[in-house]
Amino acid sequence: MLAATYNFNKQTITFFDIDVLLEKEISENGFTVPFIFGVGADFRITNHSFITLSYNELLALFLNNKDNFSSNISLGYKFYL
Numbered sequence: 048m049l050a051a052t053y054n055f056n057k058q059t060i061t062f063f064d065i066d067v068l069l070e071k072e073i074s075e076n077g078f079t080v081p082f083i084f085g086v087g088a089d090f091r092i093t094n095h096s097f098i099t100l101s102y103n104e105l106l107a108l109f110l111n112n113k114d115n116f117s118s119n120i121s122l123g124y125k126f127y128l
Contacts, residue, residue, distance in 0.1 A: 053078050089125065096126040 056075045061068065087101030103119040 051078070085119075096124065099123040099125055 054075075054077045056073075058073045060071045060073065062071075063069070083104050085101060085103035085105045087099065087103075089097040089099050091097055099122070101121050101123075103121065
């Protein structure tokens with residue numbers, strides 16, 4: 048499950064620069080919210096039932112997908128009670 052996350056990072060780096068010991072502190076914050084868009088359709092079979100076809104993650108902003116194409120396709124059946 049994907050959710051909104053708040054990331055924070057604080058580092059202290061120590062290094063030499065021309066025989067002088069330097070120390071640098073790095074602080075980073077970030078708020079990440081994945082926005083996912085998809086398409087779907089319901090096809091009526093009877094007055095009380097539908098076949099549902101959806102393609103999710105058609106466009107996913109701020110989602111690390113490692114350059115892979117999404118293949119989140121679902122097929123379902125809906126009915127009224």
